[in-house]
Amino acid sequence: MKWRVATVVESRAETATARTLVLDVPDWPGHLGGQHVDLRLTADDGYSVQRSYSLASPDRVEIAVQRVDDGEVSPYLTDVFAVGDAIELRGPVGGWFVWRPAATEPVLLVAGGSGIVPLMAMIRARRAAGSKVPFRLIYSVRTPEEIFYADELRRPDPGVDVSYVFSRKAPEGARRPVKRIGLADVTTHGWPPDFQPSCFVCGPTGFVETVADLLVAVGHDPSRVKTERFG
Amino acid sequence: MYQDGNALAGPLTEIFAVDMTSAESVCAGCGRAGAVASLRVYWHAGDAVVRCPGCEQVVFRLVRLENRLCLEVTGLRRLTFS
Numbered sequence: 001m002k003w004r005v006a007t008v009v010e011s012r013a014e015t016a017t018a019r020t021l022v023l024d025v026p027d028w029p030g031h032l033g034g035q036h037v038d039l040r041l042t043a044d045d046g047y048s049v050q051r052s053y054s055l056a057s058p059d060r061v062e063i064a065v066q067r068v069d070d071g072e073v074s075p076y077l078t079d080v081f082a083v084g085d086a087i088e089l090r091g092p093v094g095g096w097f098v099w100r101p102a103a104t105e106p107v108l109l110v111a112g113g114s115g116i117v118p119l120m121a122m123i124r125a126r127r128a129a130g131s132k133v134p135f136r137l138i139y140s141v142r143t144p145e146e147i148f149y150a151d152e153l154r155r156p157d158p159g160v161d162v163s164y165v166f167s168r169k170a171p172e173g174a175r176r177p178v179k180r181i182g183l184a185d186v187t188t189h190g191w192p193p194d195f196q197p198s199c200f201v202c203g204p205t206g207f208v209e210t211v212a213d214l215l216v217a218v219g220h221d222p223s224r225v226k227t228e229r230f231g
Numbered sequence: 232m233y234q235d236g237n238a239l240a241g242p243l244t245e246i247f248a249v250d251m252t253s254a255e256s257v258c259a260g261c262g263r264a265g266a267v268a269s270l271r272v273y274w275h276a277g278d279a280v281v282r283c284p285g286c287e288q289v290v291f292r293l294v295r296l297e298n299r300l301c302l303e304v305t306g307l308r309r310l311t312f313s
Binding site (some may be wrong): 001035037038050090091093094095096097130168204206226228229230 | 232233234235236237238240241242245250252253261265266267269
């Protein structure tokens with residue numbers, strides 16, 4: 001697959017440390033919720049680095065970049081990269097961690113931090129397709145300030161249930177104690193295994209391991225638990 | 232830490248015309264079958280060492296040498312596309 005030149009057409013803060021970027025890519029072929037793109041940055045001396053970013057929207061090339069302070073790429077993308085700037089892009093890629101609008105089984109989405117991005121693409125793809133398939137999203141974040149797509153998730157589409165797991169600080173009045181995701185979260189807010197849902201889990205490696213193990217332990221078929229880990 | 236095979240979707244398009252990460256791979260070490268996307272990927276300066284989550288054996292390696300891209304498949308018994 002060829003590298004193409006993409007141009008930033010929109011840039012907005014998603015949280016204090018994350019930015020949403022919308023890119024214009026000529027002749028974009030379209031994509032499925034869950035697919036991603038590779039971005040490549042090349043320095044004047046020829047040194048180049050690549051990173052993968054999940055697409056956040058079903059109909060445009062939108063990504064979200066979480067700033068990693070000592071990162072090689074993300075501080076550039078969040079702090080320097082602006083509307084009108086160009087970057088090399090390859091995609092869409094990945095055909096396994098995807099939700100297809102023709103699917104009929106219930107869906108459980110479990111996000112850890114910026115792992116929400118490809119899962120948000122699936123929620124938006126469901127809306128775009130007019131699908132009535134029931135979705136449940138369990139979204140684990142450290143603090144309420146770190147929620148991506150907060151306004152959109154506050155008013156979820158009919159048939160999409162959203163619940164939060166706060167691991168460091170909860171909003172006032174929250175009943176769930178502040179702690180990492182556990183068995184009770186998955187059994188209370190997920191689907192019973194008998195419903196044979198498709199499960200998509202995305203987040204940091206440790207988070208994904210924990211959640212995938214919990215889902216299989218309560219009886220979900222391992223072949224229905226799809227995971228995407230980032231380092 | 233490691234990533235998973237999803238991260239190889241882009242690099243593998245430099246070799247294969249179809250999406251390789253959806254293919255089912257069978258580990259030559261322990262016989263575990265699963266999507267290439269579910270394998271564990273360890274990066275070493277741009278090269279990918281891909282291990283089986285079942286037995287930790289190396290399934291394949293993707294190595295970039297100057298202008299060449301080399302796929303070493305010593306630990307791979309079978310790939311199935313559907």
